[in-house]
Amino acid sequence: MTNFRALTRRRAAAYNFVPTIVLQNAIVSQPSVESPSAASIATLTNQALKELDAVSDPDGAEQWRVSYLGRRGQITGVLRSIPQLDPDQRREVGAQANQAKNALEEALARRIRELAEAELAAAGALDVTLPGRPVITGRLHPTTQIVREICGAFIAMGFSVVEGPEVELDHYNFEMLNIPAGHPARDMWNSLWVDYVNEEGQQPMLLRTHTSPMQARVMEAQDPPVRVIVPGKCYRYEATDATHEWHFYQIEGLAVAEGITFANLKGTLYEFARRVFGPDRQIRFRCDYFPFVEPGVDMSISNFVDPATGKRPINRDEDWIEIMGAGMVHPRVLEGVGYDPQRYTGFAFGMGPERIGMLKYGIDDIRHFYRNDVRFLRQF
Ligand code: PHE
Numbered sequence: 467m468t469n470f471r472a473l474t475r476r477r478a479a480a481y482n483f484v485p486t487i488v489l490q491n492a493i494v495s496q497p498s499v500e501s502p503s504a505a506s507i508a509t510l511t512n513q514a515l516k517e518l519d520a521v522s523d524p525d526g527a528e529q530w531r532v533s534y535l536g537r538r539g540q541i542t543g544v545l546r547s548i549p550q551l552d553p554d555q556r557r558e559v560g561a562q563a564n565q566a567k568n569a570l571e572e573a574l575a576r577r578i579r580e581l582a583e584a585e586l587a588a589a590g591a592l593d594v595t596l597p598g599r600p601v602i603t604g605r606l607h608p609t610t611q612i613v614r615e616i617c618g619a620f621i622a623m624g625f626s627v628v629e630g631p632e633v634e635l636d637h638y639n640f641e642m643l644n645i646p647a648g649h650p651a652r653d654m655w656n657s658l659w660v661d662y663v664n665e666e667g668q669q670p671m672l673l674r675t676h677t678s679p680m681q682a683r684v685m686e687a688q689d690p691p692v693r694v695i696v697p698g699k700c701y702r703y704e705a706t707d708a709t710h711e712w713h714f715y716q717i718e719g720l721a722v723a724e725g726i727t728f729a730n731l732k733g734t735l736y737e738f739a740r741r742v743f744g745p746d747r748q749i750r751f752r753c754d755y756f757p758f759v760e761p762g763v764d765m766s767i768s769n770f771v772d773p774a775t776g777k778r779p780i781n782r783d784e785d786w787i788e789i790m791g792a793g794m795v796h797p798r799v800l801e802g803v804g805y806d807p808q809r810y811t812g813f814a815f816g817m818g819p820e821r822i823g824m825l826k827y828g829i830d831d832i833r834h835f836y837r838n839d840v841r842f843l844r845q846f
Pocket of ligand 1: 762792
């Protein structure tokens with residue numbers, strides 16, 4: 467068996483041998499290296515700078531570097547010999563040698579730049595065909611992208627976009643939506659209340675649990691016909707899982723006018739699904755309960771197994787993923803804002819754009835959206 471240790475030792479010995487010769491050569495040709503002094507360093511530096519001025523091309527610059535700053539270069543030699551000096555000289559000469567080294571390095575960088583510029587000038591012009599350096603830019607957050615896409619689909623159908631406050635009054639978040647204090651339906655929205663008590667001892671403010679409060683705010687502010695969508699952030703006191711976050715976006719929709727029927731609701735939401743998911747993805751309506759609509763439904767999008775990949779867009783063993791609640795605006799809500807429910811009808815819906823993004827792009831966990839992991843964000 468080969469004795470690697472011995473081999474390595476032999477090799478090391480061979481290597482040691484080589485520098486010894488070089489060192490001797492260096493000592494012979496540059497006696498000043500033997501005991502550097504302030505004066506000899508200054509002389510060496512001047513000589514080096516003069517030679518550098520005479521350098522006329524990159525090869526020359528490299529040779530110069532090797533001869534002064536390289537591993538066996540003269541300045542390096544000076545630095546290496548410092549420990550052998552008398553202690554009282556060591557500090558001063560050492561500092562000077564270091565300064566000299568820095569000065570020479572700077573001079574070299576400058577010279578290389580000058581040579582490059584000169585070369586460019588000699589070539590006659592700037593090469594404007596050279597591709598520019600790309601500017602590193604950020605991009606829109608995937609939620610922002612999907613919110614904009616959804617809004618775009620509704621804008622194309624004649625809706626306008628409004629926004630509302632994230633810190634909302636109980637009055638709008640619940641009461642105007644036919645959910646009075648003490649109503650069990652309040653439990654559908656586990657709320658984050660603002661720690662503020664008014665004179666009557668009530669806690670009137672919360673982080674809005676949905677964008678529906680804007681239904682009442684919009685209708686209070688204008689007469690029918692109304693056709694708006696409301697994108698915005700919502701908050702719930704909720705445990706998180708793959709399809710639930712405690713903060714998320716919603717996009718509310720509201721259309722109120724004379725003669726609006728459930729067929730308009732279905733037609734509008736079908737068209738929305740077609741625009742965002744393409745014509746082939748299936749949607750499903752089921753009856754559901756929300757105090758501010760009657761009748762109420764929820765709408766789901768098929769989470770079908772893609773035959774090409776054998777996977778579902780959302781990796782859960784469910785054929786349908788609920789993306790929104792909807793329904794015909796409850797007459798009490800219309801009354802509350804001073805609209806005549808005999809004359810006007812309307813539909814409302816509220817959807818979760820992150821879930822829509824998940825279905826559209828096959829994102830398996832809603833919590834990715836707010837983890838700020840660039841490996842996720844860069845994909846959009
Ligand atoms: N605001 C409801 C929710 O957050 C959704 C909804 C909006 C339902 C509009 C019906 C009409 O669950």
